[in-house]
Amino acid sequence: MNVAVDAMGGDHAPEVVVQGAVEAASEFGIDITLVGHEKIVAKALGAYSRQAHVSLHHCDEVVEMEESPLKALRKKKNASIKVAFDLVKKGHADAVISAGNSGATLAAGVLVLGRMNGIERPAIASIVPTERNPVVLIDVGANVDCRPAQLLQFGVMAHAFACSCLGMTNPKVGLLSIGEEEGKGNEQVRLARELFKKSTLNFIGNVEGRDILMGEVDIIVCDGFVGNVALKLTEGTVAAMVRLIDRELKSSFLGRTAKLLGRKPIERFKRKLDYEEHGGGLLLGINGVGVICHGGSSAKAIKNAINMAAQYVNNQVLQKMNLQLTTSKVC
Amino acid sequence: MNVAVDAMGGDHAPEVVVQGAVEAASEFGIDITLVGHEKIVAKALGAYSRQAHVSLHHCDEVVEMEESPLKALRKKKNASIKVAFDLVKKGHADAVISAGNSGATLAAGVLVLGRMNGIERPAIASIVPTERNPVVLIDVGANVDCRPAQLLQFGVMAHAFACSCLGMTNPKVGLLSIGEEEGKGNEQVRLARELFKKSTLNFIGNVEGRDILMGEVDIIVCDGFVGNVALKLTEGTVAAMVRLIDRELKSSFLGRTAKLLGRKPIERFKRKLDYEEHGGGLLLGINGVGVICHGGSSAKAIKNAINMAAQYVNNQVLQKMNLQLTTSKVC
Numbered sequence: 001m002n003v004a005v006d007a008m009g010g011d012h013a014p015e016v017v018v019q020g021a022v023e024a025a026s027e028f029g030i031d032i033t034l035v036g037h038e039k040i041v042a043k044a045l046g047a048y049s050r051q052a053h054v055s056l057h058h059c060d061e062v063v064e065m066e067e068s069p070l071k072a073l074r075k076k077k078n079a080s081i082k083v084a085f086d087l088v089k090k091g092h093a094d095a096v097i098s099a100g101n102s103g104a105t106l107a108a109g110v111l112v113l114g115r116m117n118g119i120e121r122p123a124i125a126s127i128v129p130t131e132r133n134p135v136v137l138i139d140v141g142a143n144v145d146c147r148p149a150q151l152l153q154f155g156v157m158a159h160a161f162a163c164s165c166l167g168m169t170n171p172k173v174g175l176l177s178i179g180e181e182e183g184k185g186n187e188q189v190r191l192a193r194e195l196f197k198k199s200t201l202n203f204i205g206n207v208e209g210r211d212i213l214m215g216e217v218d219i220i221v222c223d224g225f226v227g228n229v230a231l232k233l234t235e236g237t238v239a240a241m242v243r244l245i246d247r248e249l250k251s252s253f254l255g256r257t258a259k260l261l262g263r264k265p266i267e268r269f270k271r272k273l274d275y276e277e278h279g280g281g282l283l284l285g286i287n288g289v290g291v292i293c294h295g296g297s298s299a300k301a302i303k304n305a306i307n308m309a310a311q312y313v314n315n316q317v318l319q320k321m322n323l324q325l326t327t328s329k330v331c
Numbered sequence: 332m333n334v335a336v337d338a339m340g341g342d343h344a345p346e347v348v349v350q351g352a353v354e355a356a357s358e359f360g361i362d363i364t365l366v367g368h369e370k371i372v373a374k375a376l377g378a379y380s381r382q383a384h385v386s387l388h389h390c391d392e393v394v395e396m397e398e399s400p401l402k403a404l405r406k407k408k409n410a411s412i413k414v415a416f417d418l419v420k421k422g423h424a425d426a427v428i429s430a431g432n433s434g435a436t437l438a439a440g441v442l443v444l445g446r447m448n449g450i451e452r453p454a455i456a457s458i459v460p461t462e463r464n465p466v467v468l469i470d471v472g473a474n475v476d477c478r479p480a481q482l483l484q485f486g487v488m489a490h491a492f493a494c495s496c497l498g499m500t501n502p503k504v505g506l507l508s509i510g511e512e513e514g515k516g517n518e519q520v521r522l523a524r525e526l527f528k529k530s531t532l533n534f535i536g537n538v539e540g541r542d543i544l545m546g547e548v549d550i551i552v553c554d555g556f557v558g559n560v561a562l563k564l565t566e567g568t569v570a571a572m573v574r575l576i577d578r579e580l581k582s583s584f585l586g587r588t589a590k591l592l593g594r595k596p597i598e599r600f601k602r603k604l605d606y607e608e609h610g611g612g613l614l615l616g617i618n619g620v621g622v623i624c625h626g627g628s629s630a631k632a633i634k635n636a637i638n639m640a641a642q643y644v645n646n647q648v649l650q651k652m653n654l655q656l657t658t659s660k661v662c
Contacts, residue, residue, distance in 0.1 A: 065510070065512055066512035066513060066514055066515075067514075068514060130571070131571055131574060131575055141509060144509065144516065144517040144518075145517050145518055176560060177556075177560075178472060178475065178555070178556055178559035178560060178563075179396070179626075181396055181397035182397060183397055183398075183399060184397075185475065185556070186475040186476050186554075186556045187475075187476055189556075208559075208560070208563045208567075209559070209560040209561065209562065209563030209564030209565075209566075209567055210563040210564065210566055210567030210570070211567065212564055212567060212568075213567050213568055213571040214567065214571070222560075223517075224509070225508075225509055225516070225517045225520075225557070226556070226557055226560055228509035228540070229507060229508075229509060229539070229540040229553075229557055229560070229561060230540065230560060230561070230564055231540065232509075232539045232540030232541040233540030233541065233543055233561055233564055233565060233568075234540075234564060234568050235540075235541055236539075236540055236541030236542065236543060236544050236545065237543075237544055237564075237565050237568040237569060237572075238568060238572065239541070240461070240462055240544040240545070241568075241569065241572050243462065244462055245576070248599050252595065254592045254595070257592050261585045261588050261592065264583065264585070268579050295510075
């Protein structure tokens with residue numbers, strides 16, 4: 001198992017990315033290839049005495065956060081994210097993770113490894129922890145302006161993924177909208193609804209923002225703009241609440257005592273909803289395993305994303321999804 | 332002060348709406364006109380012995396949740412939401428609140444009272460409690476498919492509202508998007524960004540989902556689809572976290588003790604982020620005060636929305652906004 005890590009991608013690259021990689025290698029024993037500029041990455045790597053399982057693959061370009069993905073990849077043939085996927089294509093690595101420009105990660109994945117059979121537009125799926133079962137939210141950022149037919153494709157991919165890799169049977173699929181009633185939503189959602197109704201997916205209709213964390217639907221489909229806003233908002237709300245409850249508890253003697261006594265349950269609670277525990281979003285629809293992390297990922301988030309990528313490879317997510325897509329005709 | 336309450340609107344109408352109205356009348360001494368079918372509303376009202384300040388105005392039609400707002404209003408001249416705005420027009424009431432079809436509430440407000448000077452498209456603004464100052468999120472559901480110029484109008488209205496009614500000076504305005512970088516976002520946001528940059532609003536650029544609760548921006552502009560998803564998601568996340576932390580604390584002896592000792596801070600924390608405490612969304616851009624509540628509003632939410640509407644009337648929100656819109660040329 002070898003995971004190619006885009007060492008140059010992310011707001012805190014390469015230092016934090018390298019830290020996460022070193023920790024993943026030492027904690028999970030995963031072989032890691034750091035892809036990036038030799039000198040810069042080697043310097044970040046120099047901070048760690050133990051670097052077993054970690055190697056370095058040089059390339060001298062990087063797609064910056066604000067660059068247009070397609071233009072940048074056309075110009076920079078040697079960009080770290082493209083080189084990382086090249087390693088997978090050549091059989092030197094089994095998966096790619098990146099906290100860099102997510103549009104470029106998607107584009108490089110498609111460019112180098114190609115789309116899965118029958119898939120027009122790959123998308124990013126995020127597994128959102130809820131009170132009950134996890135929910136697959138798709139797309140969380142790959143495609144900002146979508147046609148209704150593309151939303152249906154996202155549902156089909158997520159269905160194949162949920163059945164083959166999350167052990168779900170006939171997962172319930174909902175369209176993210178602003179009211180449960182048939183006529184509610186924008187034009188895109190109203191048209192997509194008709195397509196979902198005609199498919200053989202277990203379509204339960206529109207779901208609302210508040211339903212995401214209820215865990216009563218298994219797959220929630222939306223365009224990448226809405227999905228990305230929703231994902232970041234959920235994380236932001238969780239983080240704000242944790243800070244707020246800490247502050248309220250600290251403000252009185254009884255509160256401080258309660259905080260001390262309730263330390264373990266409060267920690268458990270934080271961990272349950274902590275996105276850093278859950279790695280990144282999975283790139284669905286390309287012929288390979290790609291995990292996309294937040295630009296601002298911490299070392300812990302990178303470490304867990306690497307572990308997640310390795311697990312997908314071990315679980316043969318691609319082979320299982322392909323089988324699911326070819327044997328079940330959901331639309 | 333008289334607030335016209337659409338007694339027929341909402342998932343739990345008329346019972347819960349009537350309960351909220353009776354409580355608002357008794358707690359705040361606000362005169363209330365319940366607008367709806369005489370027999371149905373009188374029956375719900377019969378549950379309360381003390382009904383001071385509450386009167387009933389009969390009408391025999393209602394716009395259902397799943398109806399198309401414009402079509403329904405054209406057909407049902409005597410719909411409760413339209414009649415409620417008629418009462419304002421005739422000077423019998425000062426404000427309208429409704430938990431019914433929000434599109435119909437908006438449309439009836441425009442139809443009966445007209446748009447404010449210079450405003451093309453009214454929108455719903457929600458005041459979101461954050462860790463610091465409250466944030467004005469606009470639009471949270473009135474306009475699902477918006478042109479970029481309409482987003483700018485929402486910013487202008489929210490600016491006038493925040494300056495005149497929330498005591499803000501030169502509020503910071505952000506566009507809700509999926510990355511802070513200039514090129515990020517869907518087409519609508521990228522085009523709107525150019526318009527905002529040319530305006531004299533204090534435009535700080537794109538903000539992300541996670542920024543909503545940070546309280547570092549004063550006004551966040553988005554279309555009504557994204558805004559409604561965001562608002563409901565925030566509420567859903569807060570509710571899920573409250574349930575989750577309760578469950579974690581209950582699961583151990585120390586946790587239960589902590590819960591008991593920390594009761595007051597935990598209650599304060601819940602109250603701070605409880606949407607029911609903050610009433611509903613304010614209809615900005617019509618010549619009158621209208622407050623739109625969730626379809627699923629509790630009696631407490633209705634009560635607080637009525638109080639909020641009364642406060643806006645007392646604070647002369649309309650007059651102040653008109654003054655602000657005519658004296659400051661922000662675009």
